[in-house]
Amino acid sequence: MDIYQFPKNFLWGSATASYQVEGAVKEDGRGETIWDRYCKCPGRIKNGDTGEIACDHYHRYKEDVQLMKQLGLGSYRFSIAWSRILPEGTGKVSEEGIQFYVDLVDELLKAGIEPCVTLYHWDLPQAMQDIGGWANPKMADYFLEYSKIVFEKLGSRVRKWITLNEPYCVAFLGNFEGRQAPGIQDFSTALQVAYHLYLAHGKTVKYFRESQMAGEIGITLNLMPRHAYPKSEENEQARVWADGYLNRWFLDPLIFKRYPEDMIELYRKKQIKIPDFDKKSMEIIGQDLDFLGINYYNDQFVKRNETCWPLETEPVIPPELQVTDREWPITPDGLEEMLIRLKTEYGVKKIYITENGASFQDVVTEEHTVEDAARKEYLRKHLKAVYRAIQKGVPVKGYYVWSLLDNFEWGFGYTSRFGIIYVDFHTQERIVKASGKWFAKCIAMNGIRED
Numbered sequence: 001m002d003i004y005q006f007p008k009n010f011l012w013g014s015a016t017a018s019y020q021v022e023g024a025v026k027e028d029g030r031g032e033t034i035w036d037r038y039c040k041c042p043g044r045i046k047n048g049d050t051g052e053i054a055c056d057h058y059h060r061y062k063e064d065v066q067l068m069k070q071l072g073l074g075s076y077r078f079s080i081a082w083s084r085i086l087p088e089g090t091g092k093v094s095e096e097g098i099q100f101y102v103d104l105v106d107e108l109l110k111a112g113i114e115p116c117v118t119l120y121h122w123d124l125p126q127a128m129q130d131i132g133g134w135a136n137p138k139m140a141d142y143f144l145e146y147s148k149i150v151f152e153k154l155g156s157r158v159r160k161w162i163t164l165n166e167p168y169c170v171a172f173l174g175n176f177e178g179r180q181a182p183g184i185q186d187f188s189t190a191l192q193v194a195y196h197l198y199l200a201h202g203k204t205v206k207y208f209r210e211s212q213m214a215g216e217i218g219i220t221l222n223l224m225p226r227h228a229y230p231k232s233e234e235n236e237q238a239r240v241w242a243d244g245y246l247n248r249w250f251l252d253p254l255i256f257k258r259y260p261e262d263m264i265e266l267y268r269k270k271q272i273k274i275p276d277f278d279k280k281s282m283e284i285i286g287q288d289l290d291f292l293g294i295n296y297y298n299d300q301f302v303k304r305n306e307t308c309w310p311l312e313t314e315p316v317i318p319p320e321l322q323v324t325d326r327e328w329p330i331t332p333d334g335l336e337e338m339l340i341r342l343k344t345e346y347g348v349k350k351i352y353i354t355e356n357g358a359s360f361q362d363v364v365t366e367e368h369t370v371e372d373a374a375r376k377e378y379l380r381k382h383l384k385a386v387y388r389a390i391q392k393g394v395p396v397k398g399y400y401v402w403s404l405l406d407n408f409e410w411g412f413g414y415t416s417r418f419g420i421i422y423v424d425f426h427t428q429e430r431i432v433k434a435s436g437k438w439f440a441k442c443i444a445m446n447g448i449r450e451d
Ligand code: IFM
Pocket: 017, 020, 166, 295, 355, 402, 409, 410, 418
């Protein structure tokens, strides 16, 4: 039997996000968000689902914290809904909204679980979208105003902060592809959004440092190695652009304080307006990070297709690969590859895997269990990839499974389940899946056992 022992103090956690689990969208003064609005538009979300009730975590957080304790989690990553703190995005603060997070943090600490707080996981107050959303240059200051309030209320007890979750998705899925809120389809807007998100991030980290807050602060990016498929010179060019679009456009400003030249050139050639950044703004963006959070699900394969504007690349799925029920290829080696790249190419000093997991169709058995062998296998393979990267000297300090609970999976509504805990969305009953029980064993032995 092989045992893969993780380093002492390795952090084992699980993650959720406010709109995906909380529900209670009209309670205690919470303001409307872009996701509340987006879900109302017919045809956008499978089955017309919304996050109105979701996992009802807002009312059931105590029960959920007990489940986390039962699993032995060292940390719980959750996000704060900006519109619970500032219903209009700016101005009047809602003390009731803040209280929910104060209580949640207290409950976690009582259970010996470290809170890891994401300040922004996509649920922008609608009032902010009404003045242009992240395309508005003032948004960085509004975000700072919001962050300061959260720091003031929770800063004495929270020691792990993440400014933004997956700015790529906010910018490009929300503002170019339009398949996430707010549903805009304009590439230049998406680039502006990405830039303003980064200014918001940078200003917040700067404030965190200047006010000498205790703990650590970072950001979470979704990263994927890209591969040419099939391999050819033409497809290799597509791979480089696809890599620039998702990976380098987000890593380079943070680490090297510049945007990738080849992408700027490509975008200019396509008449796309590039944000007006200068040395000063890049200094703000490239604040020192305590850690980089990465969300990893799969690699992506691309071929050149000149009709696909503006990247001239088309995603393909190699038929020899296994996929999840979302048709995401299962490519654990890619996680190791990306981790090594972060160390060697970008010199990142500390990494948390802030999300990793898989969606599969789950069935509740007659014995009232969920035997999700495929998810367990997915997690096992990816944890082994993390193990190998650590052995090669990559400073990975923790791993959060996505997700603690089955939840509202954005455009897929409740049809796509990522949880290690099953949620019956009619009764709100929770059942710890086989993958959850297996993950609890990993936590208990601080490693993985091959059996
Ligand atoms: O559910 C999402 C999460 O909100 C962000 N990262 C990817 C997950 C799975 O799609």
